[in-house]
Amino acid sequence: MSGKKMNFSLTQLEYAMAVHRYGHFAKAAEACFVTQPTLSMQIQKLEEELGAIIFDRSKKPILLTQMGKKLIEQMQVVLFEAKKIGSIIQQDKKGTKQGSLVMGIIPTIAPYLLPRLLPVCENLFPDIELQIKEMQTSQILKALDDDEIDVGLLATPTQMNKMFEYALFYEPFYVLCEKKHDYAQLKKVKYQSLGMEDIWLLEEGHCLRNQILDICSTRRGKGVQRRYKFESGSLETLKNLVNQYGGYTLLPSLATENIGSRSQLVPFERPIPAREVGLVYRREHYKSELIEALGEAILKCIPEELRKIRPKDLDVLPIAESDRR
Amino acid sequence: MSGKKMNFSLTQLEYAMAVHRYGHFAKAAEACFVTQPTLSMQIQKLEEELGAIIFDRSKKPILLTQMGKKLIEQMQVVLFEAKKIGSIIQQDKKGTKQGSLVMGIIPTIAPYLLPRLLPVCENLFPDIELQIKEMQTSQILKALDDDEIDVGLLATPTQMNKMFEYALFYEPFYVLCEKKHDYAQLKKVKYQSLGMEDIWLLEEGHCLRNQILDICSTRRGKGVQRRYKFESGSLETLKNLVNQYGGYTLLPSLATENIGSRSQLVPFERPIPAREVGLVYRREHYKSELIEALGEAILKCIPEELRKIRPKDLDVLPIAESDRR
């Protein structure tokens, strides 16, 4: 019954408001940036559509009819509520400049980047509430998909075609071993020579674990049995393990500060294994402007030498299929 | 700042609501009686216009984005308020069948018509609140112009081109005089023979007064001095005056019941002077349907002989210029 289509437009309501406001078609038309005939016709259409006369054109200035009074009041309400739609967006777009942004970061980056990044953000976007969650790659991708976080910082490329990817920097790996370890005697390590016997690994779920397994896989085929002594949840634990019990592990560049006193860092020979670190967000994300600004901020706060590294000097590892879900 | 034009339409909001409701473009399109591509494009346009993605099309059923949740809520409000505009009208249109109608009636009709009309209306429109004001012609025309009354019942034609006129019946005049009066000796009176000496008149403002003066004006030019003894506010008083003090007056047909015992009614010879009685309302009045029904009701309740009188048998008097303002 009441479900008949509404055949009037918001524009018509605005025109009506203008005529009411100015009491004069020509002036109202000017205020609406249209010509007077346009306004006349649209008001007529509106009146016809509603089946009621809104304006008493015989008065100067033009007055509302009884009916028009009631109608214009409600039109006011409609337009006010309609404008709110726009302002909901704007408010959230301010979220671009002074709202909130939720970011997921993988655990092999977060502890090393955040101490640098947070002060910079504090400075660049004083009004933005940056909320950060430490999450593994698969969790980040799901959360992005479910629209629960705005952006993820992780090893790329993800190959997720729903997502927009934005490579930030390339992070080479280093070998960390005790000073007495064979590798420590070398200036540089060939990654084909890495063995599985005494490597410390992250536990499952970390994309870095799979990348490292990838690096070591060149020798894995040679019948050498894996012998994982222990699997850790964080690189810091790995560093401690190396320092205390010997063996070795691989560290991404940002994690190479503050190694133990009995440990030594050894770079790779070319091609240097590395990972690409980038921002990922939904292709249609409306905060993309802010996200790009965040990317700039991240680049600003990493060490300069890292920033300058180009992928052509590296062997950039993809992330494992299993980390994508 | 926030005054940028809203470039979305109510239709688009309805489409968005439908997609949200059905979680499915094709079904939503069907429910909106448009094709699926139409819906797709309009939703895209809406999203682009707003600068925000509303729907997450990768989910089945289609879900709202974070932003979409906020937006759809507000869209709901806008549509609700917009529908109210329609229902304000409908409610008032019911005012056509069960609302109120304000009518102005001139004092030379009201007392004779109302006792007949009110019971009929009671019957025909039991739910209509008929509000009646006794007003003089000029007051009625102003009140119509100011949209304070819906319709006027008065002597027509008014010649007001903003108004819509609807002639109902033709009301001949009669002479009322004491039985001993010269006129009482005649079967019929020639109106050219009417004198001003002993006529009782209504006070100024009544259109009937001017019409009667018009009738008598044929002899006025002959140097006979007007000698108004008294001017009355109502025809009933005139009737009493004639009955008590002699002299004569003119009465419209409806007022000719219940004359005093010493008085006599004398009809005119042709051409019989008469007035046209009709309804007047604003050309664009949205209650015109009810007003016409009211006209029918009035015709139904006047005496049959009056209803049958055609203007060709009469000398229908116009109303005076001075009564129009």
Next chain:
DNA sequence: TTAGTTGATAGATATTATCTATAATGACAT
């Protein structure tokens, strides 16, 4: 892979908003 489902895109067409130019209306002064 191969259908089947579903949303997006393309091009054609119909509708509608808007424009310019002009007419009709009403008020006011001569």
Next chain:
DNA sequence: ATGTCATTATAGATAATATCTATCAACTAA
């Protein structure tokens, strides 16, 4: 009354846009 002015309405042309049909592209499930 009559012409002028101010104001709104109308007409016809044009530009913008909503909608259609037909088809494509992406994803799902057999």
